[in-house]
Amino acid sequence: MLIERTNTRNWVPLFARLAIFLSIFPHGAQKLFGWFGGAGFSATMEGLSKGAGLPMFIVFLVIIIESIATLFLLIGFLTRISAAAVFINFLGIVFTVTIHSGYFMNWKGEAGRGEGLEFFILLFALLIILLIRGGGKFSLDALLFNRPKTTLSR
Secondary structure: OOOOOOOOOOOHHHHHHHHHHHHHHHHHHHHHHOHHHOOOHHHHHHHHHHHOOOOHHHHHHHHHHHHHHHHHHHHOOOHHHHHHHHHHHHHHHHHHHHHHHOOOOOOOOOOOOOOOOHHHHHHHHHHHHHHHHOOOOOOHHHHHHOOOOOOOOO
């Protein structure tokens, strides 16, 4: 089910993949590489494990999912698996951090007030598209998994 054919004529997953990549990958790159003003791998591992009290394994998964899984989404590789990983990652963020912040994002940057759920609703909708439809047009999945099945003949 997670690795199956995708409709190579469907443009919707392509746009969903691009939107997710452009929204999430920069955060992963901050955590993994220190790009875009981020702390980098070691500092993120330490900060989220000590500061947020997360187990090191979970912090490692967050870093990998937000960077590598979103890169996989960009190229449409293992799209359903990558989308599931991103979905679970952000579900964890919603239930541990965001759920008490209300619906709206903190547009005014009010101190002590977190971001609301509205961004996550859009993110989850895009991820569900990929879980259902796969990588779609211009995906590596289409090249790898849409090959016609051959039968061996004697």
